[in-house]
Amino acid sequence: MKNRLEELRRARGINQEELARALEVSRQTIGSLENGRYNPSILLAFRIARYFGLPIEEIFIYEEESGDEA
Amino acid sequence: MKRNQKLWYLGYPAAAILAAAAVWGGVPEAVRLALGVAAAALVGVCHTSLLHEKMLRTDPDYRVAVLDERNLALREKAGNIANAANLALMGIAAVVFLGLGYTVPALVVWGLITVNPLILIGISSLLEKRM
Numbered sequence: 001m002k003n004r005l006e007e008l009r010r011a012r013g014i015n016q017e018e019l020a021r022a023l024e025v026s027r028q029t030i031g032s033l034e035n036g037r038y039n040p041s042i043l044l045a046f047r048i049a050r051y052f053g054l055p056i057e058e059i060f061i062y063e064e065e066s067g068d069e070a
Numbered sequence: 071m072k073r074n075q076k077l078w079y080l081g082y083p084a085a086a087i088l089a090a091a092a093v094w095g096g097v098p099e100a101v102r103l104a105l106g107v108a109a110a111a112l113v114g115v116c117h118t119s120l121l122h123e124k125m126l127r128t129d130p131d132y133r134v135a136v137l138d139e140r141n142l143a144l145r146e147k148a149g150n151i152a153n154a155a156n157l158a159l160m161g162i163a164a165v166v167f168l169g170l171g172y173t174v175p176a177l178v179v180w181g182l183i184t185v186n187p188l189i190l191i192g193i194s195s196l197l198e199k200r201m
Contacts, residue, residue: 020134029140041139 002061006034008052023047075123081116085109157183 009019009030016034020027025044032038040048040060049056085108091097092105125132135141160183167176 024134024137026134026138026141029138032140038140038143044139 001039002036002063003033004059004061005030005048008054008059009034012052019051022051075120078116078119078123081112085112085116088112153186157186 009016014022016030017027020030023030023044029038033040045056045060049059052059088105088109092102092109095102095105097105122136126136160179164176164179164183167173167179
């Protein structure tokens with residue numbers, strides 16, 4: 001699942017460590033989220049959305065995989 | 071302090087009783103050894119658990135490292151792989167025991183391997199009711 005996490009973080013002028021501390025997760029989790037290796041739980045996604053003051057859909061972009069289409 | 075945290079403190083007197091039984095219980099040597107090992111293990115587990123609970127309360131970096139959802143997922147996945155590896159190694163150990171003529175240890179290990187899926191099914195049933 002793609003996301004705009006890195007773009008939003010850089011726009012706010014904070015590094016991964018600061019964002020991790022604000023969200024109470026590890027810096028490695030932020031790194032994995034940004035490069036798409038890890039998808040957040042719904043709780044973490046809500047916390048991220050609340051932190052940036054945006055809806056979840058504007059941060060995390062869900063795309064159907066071609067094999068899932070009916 | 072939560073009730074289950076207080077239970078860990080009971081491990082210390084329990085370990086003392088086991089150690090006392092080992093030293094003054096007049097038990098056979100093998101039982102004495104087993105009681106001593108059990109006492110040491112109990113102290114180790116209780117102390118580690120209490121230290122873990124304390125650090126969760128007082129050390130924010132430790133709390134993040136332990137409760138971070140990605141780390142939890144990693145530990146769960148690693149645990150599953152390690153469990154499978156342990157089962158395979160136990161199977162190899164049972165075969166080695168048989169090859170060396172130790173039938174009873176081989177049967178014990180095979181019994182543990184057989185019980186493992188039953189434990190998995192039981193715990194899955196329990197968790198299914200709670201989740």
